[in-house]
Amino acid sequence: MTRRFIFFVVVILLFSSCNSCRNSNKDVSDAFEIPDSLKEDNPVPISAAVIDDMVQNIASPIETAAVLKGLKVPFNKDLIANTDFAENFNTNFAKALGLGIYGCDLGYLNMYGKTSLVIDYISTIRSLADGIQVGQFFDFSTLKRLATNNENIDSLVLISQQSMSRIDTYLRENNRSNLSMVIVAGVWIEGLYISSVVTQESNHKRMRDIVGEQKEIINLLMPLLNHYKKDPNMAKLIKSFEEIKKLYSDVKISYEIGEATTLEVNGELQIKQNDVQTIEMSDETLQKIIDKVKEIRIKLLKG
Amino acid sequence: MKNKFLIFAVLLFLLGLSGTAFAQTEDELVEICGMIAKDATYLKDFKIRLDAGDPPPLQRFSVILKKDIKYRFSVCNSKDMEGKVILELFDNNRLIATTYVIATGKDYPYIDFTCTKTGAYHLSFKFKDGKPGLAVGLLSLVETL
Known part of the structure; x- marks a missing residue:
């Protein structure tokens, strides 16, 4: 009787697992991984208050790519990082950085609907995500299917964004905000690189402003990175970003406050x-920022 | 005795699984919220779970919004709880947008916000009349200007 009961319960259990798997599109084997906090090499603790205060979307690959597309800037494969650089990312820190860089590139590819190139990037991202034990949040199989069959581009964008967002949330909630911040830094530097090169080539006012307004973003990003400055890798990254921040001191941003209008x-x-936000930046400062961003980005890619 | 222990262990495991299934409700809400946002491009979701309280408890997030982009903020409530979520967008301490207009008593499933200033903004979520609730807020991109 007892054996029958156990058999019955195990059958239910198997069905429940299959349902869970179908609903979440995740590999069931991933659900039973050892908590990352046990594997991680000394994660830096951070208070809940600081996490709450963290800006949620400090660097987003979609907005910049959408602006580029909106301005009818043609797609340029040379703007994104070659996936061969991924072999240089050997530590958790480097993998997280690579995840951010390639995550940004994936956003760019998705927005332009370059599905033939997407597979290479999602494979690289999955490998890096697995390397820091967050691969279960990257919906590789669905993304691969969408890209292979050249299916709904909107879904490709959505699932890519959601995957990156889930990785970020998981890391923040599991005392691994340090890696979350490194990913953000990776997305940010790659986004700034793409914007810089397009600005240099097109000298479009809107793109110039996008590069200039990063003064606001780097001012928010640096204090967050500084929480982890005891980590030597982070200290090195902060030092590089400080060089960019210094150049931004010559960018002037002024505001005129207006009353918002609401219409139904x-x-x-x-x-x-x-x-009204006005950005003043000389050609010389812009060029210095572009050169510095290029220099730092290639240094990061080379590991 | 051994068998009873085994049954107990299996039941505990099953309970754990049902917890996982419950957690997926929030993901389902994200999907529904995505449908509410229509053809806007998903950027970020915010999961809101608050207890009852007077004054109504708040859940806050900071987001970066960029100049010359039209964003859509959509909200979606769980049917399992009575609270109806209200989203408010602040620039520093200035309330600039909300899904609930007190003057008309009207709730909006989504609002569009055309940003003219790049920077950090604050999102605040609460449930009407301080009721307990579960909801999702979604930030998406409508168009670049």
Whole structure:
């Protein structure tokens, strides 16, 4: 009788596991991994208050790529990092950095619908994500199917973004915010590199502003990175980013505060901010920033 | 005795699994919220779970919004809890957008926000009348200007 009961329970258990697997699109084997906190080499603890205060989307690959596409800037494969550099990423720190860099590139590829190139990048990202035990959050199989069959590009963008977002959330919630911040730094430097090169080639005012407004972003990013400055790798990265930040001291950003306007159009609420943000940056400063970003980015890729 | 222990262990494991299934509700809410956001491009989701309270408890997040981009903030409530979520967007301490307009008493499943200033903004979520609730907020990109 007892044996029958156990058999019955095990059958239910198997069905439950299959359901869970189907719903989440995750490999069931990933659900039983040893907690990362036990594997990680001395994660740096950070208070809940600081985590709460962290900006959620400090660097997003989608917005910059959307602006480029909106400006009808043609796709340029040479802008993104070659996946061969991935073999230089051997430590957890380097893997997280690579994850950020290639995550940004994936956003760029997705926005331009370059599915033939996507597979190489998602394979690289999965390998790096596995390397820091967050591969279970990267929905490789769905992304591969979407890219291989050249299916719905919107879904490709959505799942890529969600995968990166889940990795970020998991790391933050599991006392591994240090790696989360390294990923953010990787996304940011790659995004700035892409924007810089396009600005240099096109000298488009909008792209110039995007490079200039990164002064706001680096001012938010640096204090967050500084929480982990005791880590020698992070200290090195901070030192490099400080060089960029220093150049941004010559960029002037001014504001005029305006009253936002709210309109209801066909039952939808539309709010328009009326603040004016003006960015002043000389050609010389822009060139210095571009050169510095190129120098630091290639240094990071070479490991 | 041995068998009873085994049954107990298996039941405990099953309970653990049902916990996982419950956690997926938030992911389902993200999906629903994505449908509410229509064809806007997903950027980030915010999971909100708050207890009852007076004044209503808040859950806050900081986000970077960029100049000349139209964003969409959509919200979606769990049917399992009574709270109806309200999203408020602040620039420093200035309230600049909300999904609930007190003057009209109207709730909006999503609002569009055209940003003209790159920087950090604050999102604050609470449940109407301080009721307990589970909800998801979604930030997506509508278009670049």
